[in-house]
Amino acid sequence: MNNNSMADAALNRLVVFARYPELGRVKTRLAADIGAEAALKVYRQLLAHTRAVVASLPVHKTVWLAEAGPAADLTDEWTGYEQLPQPAGDLGEKMQAAFAHDFERQASAVVIIGTDCPGLTTAHLTDAFDALRTHDVVLGPATDGGYYLLGMKQLWSSLFTGKSWSTDTVRSATVADVKQLGLRLHLLSELSDIDTGADLRAWEATTGKTFEQGLRVL
Template sequence: MSAVAWLAPHALPLCLRMPSPPNHPNHLLIFAREPVLGRVKTRLAAGIGAEAALAVYHELLTLTAAAVAGAQVPATVWLAEAPTPLADPTRPRPEWPGLPWRVQPAANSLGARMAHAFAEAFAGGAARVVIIGTDCPGLSADLLQQAFAQLHTHELVLGPANDGGYYLLGMNKLHPALFEHKDWSTATVLPATLADAARLGLRVAQLLTLHDVDSAQDLATWRGR
């Protein structure tokens, strides 16, 4: 990731730009995809088929949206791709009632896109920013509230996933190094992030370890519980 890639505004048509979030000490970022057949949960689809994977994704979106609503924290949804057909950016997406949405910048890595979203939230006046995805059925409003509470006494909060990644990351100041030189979607992400935090001297809080649903085996494990 380039050192400044996350700082540059992404080249979106004006009709896809949303106003900056209102000033608030806490802000939640949600990285998501629009639920479209063949464009979501591709690893899961390889094991159970695209239609079944889409149904699971709808279920995960519903669980995530419920956790976000219960946390009662201002939030912005960052879609991986622009909706098709072109959607009215002044209206919330149906999966995320009441929430503003943006489109992630065309950056080369997930880390660059996350850093960009954090930078915009801090620039909009937030003092504590947390990011989540939509793969973790165990995410709850209580865990989101815990994350923001931990940022009063820690510089970094992480929600470890049992696959070696994380389902949540929060900061009270942007640390670009946490998003650089990572092999995203591998078991090295969490330990590499913790190593960066130690090198930077950050106080780290870790939440409960949860289970992501990315593959057919993950789905079977979740259903088995």
């Protein structure tokens, strides 16, 4: 890595939105189909997968954690991450606060992800930061009409307002905002989130593996 690349990496920030593992409070839509204990197991696997693909990135990492319930597993480790509590508000308000936090600290590029995407790889994250050298916004589209990744070089607040969060209109509304602002957009490959039992079954059917087997080889 040359000096310019090292300088760029030092100003890059990765944000992860997550929850502590807790029975009945994680993956609730999935739990409605496969049961709370099975959903908790899936969530722990997704957390481990997310940490694994993030581990080698030479960027500052922050995890914004939802408020823990009384039975939360507070021993869940985020070693090497700055840890902050998620603020109040809807998802858009929370994401805007996270981007603002890093841009106020002179970040040159900020990328945000969740912990729902078993197809996410280190290469997707590297591509996102690379794209932000020549583009204003990078989006990782999800098959459900949302997105699994959003990155930008400065804060554009309109990307976080006027959205019906957790619906299939989020991606199209965000892309429309980017176009209206005249920004350069880079799209990553489309991936699937695991939010429901149908998502889980579709992912297993597509990969030909059980969820646990699939995550071990990603």
